[in-house]
Amino acid sequence: MAGGAVVALVGAGVTVQSASASASEDTGARVLSVSAAGSLSASLQRDLGGGAAGAFYDASARKLVVNVVDEAAAKRVRAAGGEARIV
Numbered sequence: 001m002a003g004g005a006v007v008a009l010v011g012a013g014v015t016v017q018s019a020s021a022s023a024s025e026d027t028g029a030r031v032l033s034v035s036a037a038g039s040l041s042a043s044l045q046r047d048l049g050g051g052a053a054g055a056f057y058d059a060s061a062r063k064l065v066v067n068v069v070d071e072a073a074a075k076r077v078r079a080a081g082g083e084a085r086i087v
Helices: 034-051 071-080
Strands: 006-009 052-058 063-068 083-086
Touching (some): 034 052, 034 063, 063 071
Parallel strands (some): 063 083
Antiparallel strands (some): 006 052
8 A cells, every 4th residue: 555554454452452542533443553553453353353354554544444244343343442344
């Protein structure tokens, strides 16, 4: 992806949250550093297993976006501070 606007992350994570996080007004997703998003992504991947379908860091919005397969997984992502997209 051009210009580093979006950094692809492997996996996803629920148990790790960043001390430097704040809520994004449009989705409720937390504003995260790249490092915090990577940790959250890894944790969500472990916790969601087959419920996760990839994740990426939106650098312009500073949030983790996690693709999920159902609403139950989406709720877990939102509760952890990520933005969920059902695919």
